[in-house]
Amino acid sequence: MPKVIVYSRVPEDVLACLKETFEVTYYEKLTDDNYSEFMKELTEAEGVLGSGLKVDRELLEKAPKLSVVCNTTVGYDNLVLNDLNEFGVLATNTPEVLDDTVADTMMSLILATRRRIVELDYLVKSGDWKASVTPDLFGYDVHHKKLGIIGMGRVGQTLAKRAAAGFDMEILYHNRSRNQWAEDTYGATYCSLEELLNESDIVCLLTPLTKETRDLMGKEQFSLMKKDAVFVNGSRGQTVDEEALFHALENGEIYAAGLDVFREEPVPADHPLLKLKNVVSLPHIGSATLETRNKMAKLAADNLVATLTGKDPLTPINPEVRS
Ligand SMILES: NC(=O)C1=CN([C@@H]2O[C@H](COP(=O)(O)OP(=O)(O)OC[C@H]3O[C@@H](n4cnc5c(N)ncnc54)[C@H](OP(=O)(O)O)[C@@H]3O)[C@@H](O)[C@H]2O)C=CC1
Numbered sequence: 170m171p172k173v174i175v176y177s178r179v180p181e182d183v184l185a186c187l188k189e190t191f192e193v194t195y196y197e198k199l200t201d202d203n204y205s206e207f208m209k210e211l212t213e214a215e216g217v218l219g220s221g222l223k224v225d226r227e228l229l230e231k232a233p234k235l236s237v238v239c240n241t242t243v244g245y246d247n248l249v250l251n252d253l254n255e256f257g258v259l260a261t262n263t264p265e266v267l268d269d270t271v272a273d274t275m276m277s278l279i280l281a282t283r284r285r286i287v288e289l290d291y292l293v294k295s296g297d298w299k300a301s302v303t304p305d306l307f308g309y310d311v312h313h314k315k316l317g318i319i320g321m322g323r324v325g326q327t328l329a330k331r332a333a334a335g336f337d338m339e340i341l342y343h344n345r346s347r348n349q350w351a352e353d354t355y356g357a358t359y360c361s362l363e364e365l366l367n368e369s370d371i372v373c374l375l376t377p378l379t380k381e382t383r384d385l386m387g388k389e390q391f392s393l394m395k396k397d398a399v400f401v402n403g404s405r406g407q408t409v410d411e412e413a414l415f416h417a418l419e420n421g422e423i424y425a426a427g428l429d430v431f432r433e434e435p436v437p438a439d440h441p442l443l444k445l446k447n448v449v450s451l452p453h454i455g456s457a458t459l460e461t462r463n464k465m466a467k468l469a470a471d472n473l474v475a476t477l478t479g480k481d482p483l484t485p486i487n488p489e490v491r492s
């Protein structure tokens with residue numbers, strides 16, 4: 170039986186399925202305590218499955234039998250693809266099964282920031298609700314506003330659907346290439362990044378983390394946004410200059426921010442952004458519902474089984490390594 174390592178939590182039925190085909194070493198998560206044992210197991214493993222492990226030349230040199238890396242995430246910035254290609258290692262990810270759940274999370278951050286939901290929840294619970302709220306506590310509408318989506322891909326489109334159909338919002342988007350389908354289906358308008366930042370009431374960042382998108386949002390970009398606009402980040406923390414975001418929020422250059430991702434995760438409790446009332450922070454839970462996380466684990470497991478039993482993987486990232 171081929172040896173594989175599962176290094177993130179997967180549901181019991183998925184684990185049981187994998188054990189029918191493989192000799193499985195299972196870690197619910199990698200920690201300082203089990204990392205050296207994991208590295209030892211890696212010398213014999215033909216496949217690994219999980220989320221977040223950095224796979225580069227250094228790791229691949231220690232994994233001579235490895236032929237597949239199955240991410241339980243759609244994002245794959247943890248993989249150095251050139252190195253995987255050079256070592257002939259296939260990678261897979263989990264697209265589509267999480268789109269609705271992540272779009273729901275983005276919508277909840279949009280609503281929470283525009284309508285000050287978390288701040289006002291705190292006001293009620295702390296006993297400070299003494300009279301009808303005055304204009305200083307009013308938020309801004311979401312419906313009929315302009316939503317600017319940077320990264321109109323699978324998740325972006327799913328968010329656009331909610332925004333256009335449910336909230337009568339006008340959709341602007343920015344990609345490197347046009348998304349005709351989103352234009353035809355949701356009436357989305359393509360624009361440059363600068364135009365999008367200038368015009369949107371809500372800016373939602375949903376690109377992958379790449380060399381091009383690292384630090385995409387900095388001082389200059391925040392300065393282009395409207396004073397009453399909110400910024401929502403569902404991509405990766407490294408796409409944003411957090412110091413610039415902090416200053417934009419503190420100086421009233423933008424109204425609020427909803428952040429599912431941070432440069433350092435878990436974000437340190439003393440991070441300046443967490444001190445601001447106009448920041449709604451989440452612990453990277455875009456896809457974190459039981460149903461969706463189970464689907465992601467199942468898809469990753471199906472990819473692992475297919476690849477190591479000579480079939481085609483369902484969702485390969487670098488299929489060219491097999492040809
Ligand atoms: N917070 C969370 O829990 C989650 C986060 N994510 C993040 O969201 C990302 C997107 O996921 P998904 O929608 O499935 O991916 P897709 O590949 O379907 O969409 C990505 C979009 O980003 C655009 N894009 C890529 N590079 C750039 C660039 N330099 N400038 C502008 N646009 C760019 C692409 O268009 P084009 O190629 O034309 O530029 C594409 O439309 C993931 O990679 C991940 O980082 C995803 C799921 C959950």
Ligand SMILES: O=CC(=O)O
Nearest residue numbers: 241242243244456
């Ligand atoms: O961040 C989550 C992902 O699936 O990518």
